[in-house]
Amino acid sequence: MKNPTFPLRRIRSFVRRDSRLTEAQRHALDALWPQFGLNLAEGEIDFVALFNREAPCILEIGFGAGQSLLATAKAHPEQNFIGIETHQPGIGALLLKIQNQQLTNIRLFYADAIEVLNQCISETSLDGIQLFFPDPWPKRRHHKRRLIQPEFVTLLIAKLKIGGELHLATDWQDYAKDMMRVLSNQTELINNAGADNFAPRSAQRPIITKFEQQAKRAGRKIWELQFKKRAGH
Secondary structure, three states: OOOOOOOOOOOOOOOOOOOOOOHHHHHHHHHHHHHHEEOHHHOOOOHHHHHOOOOOEEEEEOOOOOHHHHHHHHHOOOOEEEEEEOOHHHHHHHHHHHHHOOOOOEEEEEOOHHHHHHHHOOOOOEEEEEEEOOOOOOOHHHHHHOOOOHHHHHHHHHHEEEEEEEEEEEOOHHHHHHHHHHHHOOOOEEEOOOOOOOOOOOOOOOOOOHHHHHHHHOOOOOEEEEEEEOOOO
16 A cells, blocks of 8 residues: 555665555555554654553553554553554554544554654653564574664663663563663663563553464463663663
C-alpha cells in the first residue's frame, strides 16, 4: 500500500514480516490514520497539544497486533499512549479496535523505533516505555541484532522523566538474562524488584495475548523486568 500520509520506511529496529492486509485493515489505515497516526516528518511531539490534555504518557515499542496496548489504554484512560509498530496488518487491526471501542488516548507510528525516539520524542518527556516480546534472535551469532543493547537503552533512559519506568518482557530465558545484565549495568536505572530480580506480572500487561498463550503452550516462561530512572540522572 502506498499512501502519502502513511509512507513506507526502511526498518532498522525490527524485522520485516508479511504485510498482507485484509480489506478491513486496509480501510482502517486509509480512513483512520489521519486521526490516530503520527509521522516522523512532524518532528517533536507536544503531548499536551496532541491529546488535548496534560496526562502521563507511555510509549510502547513493537505492539504487534495491539492487544495488550489496547487493553492497557482502556484500563488506564487517565494515561496517554503512543505505539510504534512496523507491521501494517497489526496497525490496521489496532485502528479498527480503537474505533470500535471509541478510545481517544492512543496515537500510532508506522516507523523505525530509533528514528521515532531520535526525531519525535523530547528528552525527559515520557512517564514509561514498554517493550514486550522483542525478537529474541536466539542464535548466538545473531545476538548483536537484539534490540536491547546498551546504546539503545541509553537512548530510552534519556527520554524518560525522573521516576519514569522501563518495562520489558520476553519469553526467551537467555534474552531475559541478557536484558537483566544490560539494564543492571545502567547506573541511571534502579530495579523495582531488587537487584537481579525479575518482576511479577504488571498491571500494564492486563491480558494474556495470543503470542503469550503460544509461548506458554510451548513451555516457555514469561520473564518481566521493571526498572525506574533514578533521581539525579
